[in-house]
Amino acid sequence: MIAFLRNTWRGLTSMRTALTLLFLLALAAMPGALLPQLSLNRAKVDEYVAEKGWWGELLLKLGFFEVYATPWFAAIYLLLFTSLVGCLLPRTWEYFKQMRAKPVLTPRNLSRMPHHAQAELDVTPDEALGKAKKVLRGWRMDSGEGTVSAERGFLRETGNLVFHFALLGLLVSFALGKMFNYEGQIIVQANGGQFCNGGIFNYDQFRPGLQVDGTDLTPFCVEIGKFSAEYLENGQPVGFQADIRYQSGGDLASNTWKPYTLQVNHPLRTEGDRVYLLGHGYTPTFTVTFPNGEKRTQGIQWLPADQLTLASEGATKFDPPGITDSETRRKNQIAVTGLLAPTPLLHGGILNSKFPALDNPMVAVDVYRGDLGVDDGRGQSIFSIDQKMVEQGRLAKVARKNLALGEEIALDDGTKVRFDSVNDWVSLQVSHDPTQIYVLAFAILIILGLGVSLTVKRRRVWVRATRLEDGRTLVEVGGLARTDQAGYGEEFTRLARAVLNEEKS
Template sequence: MSVKELEREQAPKQAGFGLTGWLRWAWRTLTSMRTALILLFLLALGSVPGSLVPQRSVDPDKVARLYDQNPALAEWYDRLQLFEVFTSVWFAAVYLLLFTSLVGCIIPRTLTYARELRRKPPAAPKHVTKLPHHAVIEHGPGVEEAARRLRRLRFRVVTGDGWVSAEKGYLRETGNLFFHVALIGILLAIGAGSLYGYRGNVLVVEGDGFANTVAAYDRFIPGSQVSAESLEPFSLQLGDFAVSYQVEGEKRGQALDYTAHLKVNDSPSAPARDVDLKVNDPLEIGGTQTYLIGNGYAPVFKVTDGKGQVAYEGPVVCLIEDKATMTSGCVLKAPDAQPAQLGFLLRFLPSSVALRDGTYASAFPGDLNPEVQLLGAFSGDLGLRDGQPQSVYELAPPEKLKKLKPLLMGTSVPKPLAVGQSVDLPGGAGRLQYTGVKQWITLQIAYDPGRLPALLFAGTAVVSIALSLLIRRRRVFVRVTADGAAEVGGLTRTEGSAAGFAEEFADIVKVLSAGEKDVR
């Protein structure tokens, strides 16, 4: 064996970090202030897509429209859970890590702060005049008088043999701790809202109503602790919906105001009351808030089948194709028509005008000249009875339907129908009559028990961070010399606040001098 090999064997082996060491390191890293700030930044950064990308829980129509316009991008958004940002796995992970980090920061700091509150200010140094701020008062106050005057300035005071030590600014650390406690409170409030709150969307046509039951929602997202009995038992009826638009100028056609006139029953036994629902002015009943988030048109049709029976009569909700003009696409299904089911593809033009090329378009979003184009009429199996889910805004696959020819308007560009006009289907298949126009609105109903606590904690966080930034920890010392003079010194314990303390120290000296003019 060589000498080097012998030395290697005899050399002490370095101890490994071990599992306990790694866990301790991970915990210290997670509960450090730097990690908490990074996680808070990531939480704020992760909220940005929730504002920029349409959320399924808020506006499923925009999500569907994005799939139609850019399916590849929408697919990636879905993989990254950007359509459900606030319920995504990655957002929840940041949320829980931040919560853990804050708790790990607060507990030891609170214990340290509690010990600091019980600790008395230190004794005055022997050479007070060597402190950053100092002054000498000829014929200054004695120890007891100096202590009394400093207490009047809200200092914590300790006296000794010929000296006075005073300190204040403890609220700085109090503000710091309360800020972090408020952040935990906000996280808990958000968590309570996720567990015990719910939200849902519903579409209501003029003349129709809505009762706050699970079955009445078009989309309902409950918290894990929500049951059907948790919902506030209110109902509402939509009388009419009014929209005002800019009628001239560069912003012609821009919406100025939306108002939904409702009849609201706060409970089954409560009398109806009139409510005007507007954007950003929600209806609140028992903590449940109802927001107006969308609107559109629902033209009214009457379909008569080949046997002369009314197969369908009522409004048809149309999806907006062009927001600027409110041009909308409609699908009408008449599954009860005989001898064959009937389906129609239509386009609604709120302010229809004829263009030079023979086509038609809407020139204004308001219903100044509401007309409907019949784009296609079909008969056959609509697929409504085969047990497969189907969108109300789409017809069955073309192979199941027979297109009724010719298009009944006489040209390749169908002439729109005005209110009251009708068209006969070929071969005695029936008739489609356009009888009027209604409007629809979409409502978001939300109950969030953590909303008010989150607001209170947010306010607490703002006040606390202001205390933490504006208040500085400072100390003042007084030594009474044998000739009756008082040496006064002061310093701050907050970095960067020395300049601001100079003026305060001068005022403290004036109070201690009690009118003495000989201050140097």
């Protein structure tokens, strides 16, 4: 049993196993990039599963839509971490001992070396060895009786260790980041809408790390000013831009606002958080004039149903004023639902959109009256009405019409619904990752360590000087590259010629 455990440990901590696990980790992470993930877009996952049928159900059961939270991904991650630690510690100790050790003694027969040169010189052995030491200045050297041993290229192993330790640090930083990071999305109205990072309830969606409870978020505020978008002729967006103001840190106490131009892939970085501009949509504003003459104006964002034309769907809901009886109030609530066309296209009375920019927008509205179900204590989507209320007859459609800006529709009880205006909204993402600097540093070290390990080569040179009977000195030079290296023959030839006085060093 002990032998089995020892052999298993040796196999796990071998560099071959570490590289295999690294490949498996990259392979296991691919579904997270290719498939929609539950943590990012549950609706897309549901759509994908419904479209693929049994195959989608199988992928869902196997965790391919929440890759980074699956046991099999964690198992690969932990095995790779263990393998790297078990592999690197012995290698580091061996490297430390090699650095303190003297170069290898000169072999008995230098002519058997892969690189060899010799010459008879009219100098003494001491003079020949002194010349060799000057030529090999900068190499790790050790002198013996009539010999000089030198070696170079220890930085290769240094780079190798830096690469693997940086990889280990990257894994640790990534794991810690998943524990202490948070990420949230929020829709904010343009032209004056504000968002403050004061708590998780300010977000539409919020994904905390394992150690984040949402009570200690980085405080800052953002105010959205003018929003602008550029499109190609086919409606494809070229770029989004929002002029914003923000305050963080000491600015909150002094109520000082700083300007910033927020663009896609150019986030606002403040107090360790990043604010990204993800996209945008439209908010139609309606005014409902009730039979008693009182008015209510409401603007709620509608959700793009077509990303190319930004034709948007939604529901704007109103409570009747001046009614204290809850039962009567619930029977007279108003919901304006339908389709918003930024650039309208009418075909046989059917409204659609032909371009995403605002150009005389129109809405095709269905007006519902009755109990919206917003008072029963259950959460309800702001983008739609509760269809159960419609099925139960508690909410009924009372009017339908296409409206241009400023037009209105009258209901049977005298209530009027007017289409007032359209405003932009922007979708923001706030990301907090306290380990991002460490991830960047380790990533740079990985590149540097890999570069050093690939460019620097271990090589050795030995010189022996032997006194001949005729008074001359036989000088032999042998060379060995610890690893294959194109060009070492040229380096050895240059060193040998310098040592043998065939050219200047």
